[in-house]
Amino acid sequence: xxxSDQIISTVEMIQKENLDVRTxxxxxxxxxxxxxxxxxxxxxxxxxxxxxxxxxxxTCNAVSRKxxxxxxxxxxxxTPIAFVGAGFDRHGFVELxxxxxxxxxxxxxxxxxxxxxxxxxxxxxxxxxxIASIPDALATTNKVCASIxxxxxxxxxxxxxxxxxxxxxxxxxxxxxxxxxxxAAKFVVFCNQPGDNPFMAGAIHGLEEADAVLNxxxxxxxxxxxxxxxxxxxxxxxxxxxxDEIAEEIKQTTFRVTRCGELIGRQVSKALGIEFGxxxxxxxxxPTIGDSVGEIxxxxxxxxVGAPGSTAILAMLNDAVKKGGIFASKTVGGLSGAFIPVMExxxxxxxxxxxxxxxxxxxSMTCVCSVGLDMIxxxxxxxxxxxxxxxxxxxxxxxxxxxxxxxxxxxVPGKEVGDYVSFGGLFGASPIMEIRNAGKxxxxxxxxxxxxxxxxxxxN
Amino acid sequence: xxxxxxxxxxxxxxxGIIAEITGAIYALKxxxxxxxxxxxxxxxxxxxIASFEEEVTREDVLAEISHIQSGERFxxxxxxxxxxxxxxxxPPPTDTYILxxxxxxxxxxxxxxxxxxxxxxxxxxxxxxxxxxxxxxMVLQLDMRKISSIEAVAADLEVFSRDSGxxxxxxxxxxxRVTNEIALH
Numbered sequence: 125x126x127x128s129d130q131i132i133s134t135v136e137m138i139q140k141e142n143l144d145v146r147t148x149x150x151x152x153x154x155x156x157x158x159x160x161x162x163x164x165x166x167x168x169x170x171x172x173x174x175x176x177x178x179x180x181x182x183t184c185n186a187v188s189r190k191x192x193x194x195x196x197x198x199x200x201x202x203t204p205i206a207f208v209g210a211g212f213d214r215h216g217f218v219e220l221x222x223x224x225x226x227x228x229x230x231x232x233x234x235x236x237x238x239x240x241x242x243x244x245x246x247x248x249x250x251x252x253x254x255i256a257s258i259p260d261a262l263a264t265t266n267k268v269c270a271s272i273x274x275x276x277x278x279x280x281x282x283x284x285x286x287x288x289x290x291x292x293x294x295x296x297x298x299x300x301x302x303x304x305x306x307x308a309a310k311f312v313v314f315c316n317q318p319g320d321n322p323f324m325a326g327a328i329h330g331l332e333e334a335d336a337v338l339n340x341x342x343x344x345x346x347x348x349x350x351x352x353x354x355x356x357x358x359x360x361x362x363x364x365x366x367x368d369e370i371a372e373e374i375k376q377t378t379f380r381v382t383r384c385g386e387l388i389g390r391q392v393s394k395a396l397g398i399e400f401g402x403x404x405x406x407x408x409x410x411p412t413i414g415d416s417v418g419e420i421x422x423x424x425x426x427x428x429v430g431a432p433g434s435t436a437i438l439a440m441l442n443d444a445v446k447k448g449g450i451f452a453s454k455t456v457g458g459l460s461g462a463f464i465p466v467m468e469x470x471x472x473x474x475x476x477x478x479x480x481x482x483x484x485x486x487x488s489m490t491c492v493c494s495v496g497l498d499m500i501x502x503x504x505x506x507x508x509x510x511x512x513x514x515x516x517x518x519x520x521x522x523x524x525x526x527x528x529x530x531x532x533x534x535x536v537p538g539k540e541v542g543d544y545v546s547f548g549g550l551f552g553a554s555p556i557m558e559i560r561n562a563g564k565x566x567x568x569x570x571x572x573x574x575x576x577x578x579x580x581x582x583x584n
Numbered sequence: 585x586x587x588x589x590x591x592x593x594x595x596x597x598x599x600g601i602i603a604e605i606t607g608a609i610y611a612l613k614x615x616x617x618x619x620x621x622x623x624x625x626x627x628x629x630x631x632x633i634a635s636f637e638e639e640v641t642r643e644d645v646l647a648e649i650s651h652i653q654s655g656e657r658f659x660x661x662x663x664x665x666x667x668x669x670x671x672x673x674x675p676p677p678t679d680t681y682i683l684x685x686x687x688x689x690x691x692x693x694x695x696x697x698x699x700x701x702x703x704x705x706x707x708x709x710x711x712x713x714x715x716x717x718x719x720x721x722m723v724l725q726l727d728m729r730k731i732s733s734i735e736a737v738a739a740d741l742e743v744f745s746r747d748s749g750x751x752x753x754x755x756x757x758x759x760x761r762v763t764n765e766i767a768l769h
Contacts, residue, residue: 128712128714128721128723130760130764131682131684131723131760132684132686132721132723134755134759134763134764135684135753135755137763138753138755138759139753189734189735190734190756191755191756191759192754192755192756192759193759379763380763380764383762383763383768384759384762384763386762386768387758387759387762387768452768454768
């Protein structure tokens with residue numbers, strides 16, 4: 125029997141502090157679903173997803189009920205679709221997107237990722253058709269998410285593709301104008317994209333994976349925030365706390381959060397007979413009050429998120445999360461760190477509205493955390509080249525620092541700085557962020573070609 | 585070595601009690617199989633299982649323990665087992681849950697919650713209580729193999745919580761194991 129105080133502290137973590145497992149994501153290989161035509165390929169894809177994931181949602185719900193921990197989302201990731209649809213044209217890719225949407229709806233998952241391509245070095249004719257299909261594919265589906273890996277530390281940055289992506293994002297937002305450009309929230313651009321990430325919009329089932337695998341995304345910024353508040357209040361009137369003690373508390377709390385994810389993953393995996401892949405130890409906020417990464421900054425001593433010190437706090441937080449989580453889980457993967465998605469985090473969104481948090485500060489913060497410039501609503505008038513160039517900067521950070529970075533930028537049609545956009549649910553809401561120096565990067569984007577991979581020695 | 589006895593001892597706590605009791609068993613060439621002890625408000629209680637040669641009787645063990653020279657006498661109960669007990673440690677059943685109950689201290693709390701468990705066919709495997717600042721906390725480890733469904737028990741617990749004023753949380757035992765133990769089985 126465990127000690128009563130341990131039990132009570134675990135009960136508090138689960139009941140009062142928003143502990144949940146953010147997602148159980150089933151990765152499914154679709155490579156062998158390719159036939160000679162779009163129609164029969166779609167049939168095989170639907171059959172494959174139904175066979176593997178038919179009982180997926182019910183099984184997750186049963187395990188969640190038994191253990192008393194909510195599993196917020198059940199998701200599917202598939203082989204990057206540009207590989208599956210090799211040789212298809214843009215219309216064929218839109219049909220594939222619709223087929224994935226139907227499959228996701230029929231098995232009852234919340235969202236499906238993998239409408240994706242990997243173009244970090246060069247683009248095939250298929251890749252170009254795939255990119256051209258993105259606006260239509262995402263505007264005409266509900267549950268499909270798209271991502272593209274456009275840079276790696278080994279290959280550099282594909283600037284030809286990146287120039288196309290700025291225009292694609294603009295078109296995608298315009299196609300979903302009546303939803304505030306929501307289509308762009310379902311599309312993310314990566315440097316060093318992992319193949320086992322369970323989080324959206326960037327989940328894919330990488331080519332290196334087996335036929336089917338289950339990956340778990342744990343969450344828990346609320347749990348960390350409450351643990352820190354409790355620790356700080358217990359120290360009132362005693363010797364002041366030091367940052368290394370705070371980091372230790374984050375580490376231990378993350379251990380416990382991760383263990384819950386590991387337990388759910390193992391049990392769902394056993395029940396479905398599908399291999400358990402990884403736990404992604406990310407602190408993923410939700411718009412719910414009390415489930416914010418931004419709140420942790422304030423607890424740790426900056427009065428505004430984005431104030432000097434914010435990057436240092438995030439570096440410590442991100443590292444402590446990794447240290448606690450890695451020991452808790454048999455296999456860790458995906459993104460694993462702290463997320464700072466502006467729209468999905470009420471405190472970060474508020475900081476944007478107050479003018480405390482700007483794009484440049486966010487960019488510097490992404491150097492020390494996962495994942496990148498995420499869920500940032502910008503004026504719809506910002507030009508495509510500027511969007512591409514913002515992404516290029518973010519890709520460069522990932523490429524040089526050998527880490528995953530990503531950009532999910534939403535140019536909200538018809539809205540300007542001072543306006544507000546809301547997507548609802550997990551996607552959240554935010555004021556529109558100012559983009560300084562817009563319209564001044566076109567000559568840079570016009571070059572095209574590739575930014576070569578960085579040197580892997582002489583690191584200073 | 586084929587006669588098993590269950591021995592229960594209660595005494596005011598002080599150093600040496602376990603050494604003396606197990607010394608008495610050793611003197612009768614007994615083999616100690618398992619022992620569990622607990623201290624509550626300065627009183628020690630222990631329960632142990634030992635096996636003896638066929639000719640050793642319950643009275644022999646009682647006499648050996650009563651010969652121990654100590655300031656205070658032990659309250660001892662001994663039961664000879666007719667049917668052998670399986671000594672191997674068995675893990676708790678898979679349907680083991682932890683129920684925590686917290687509320688303002690008053691008489692009858694443990695009775696009401698244990699009555700709830702009894703009426704639902706739930707066996708209490710372990711129970712620990714603490715009183716702090718007039719707040720009474722109970723932690724119960726429950727064998728829920730015989731319940732109809734966890735949802736039904738949870739719904740009844742909600743009603744019980746409203747009626748009793750206790751804050752009740754029920755979670756699967758595995759959650760507490762994985763968040764508090766290093767090894768993950």
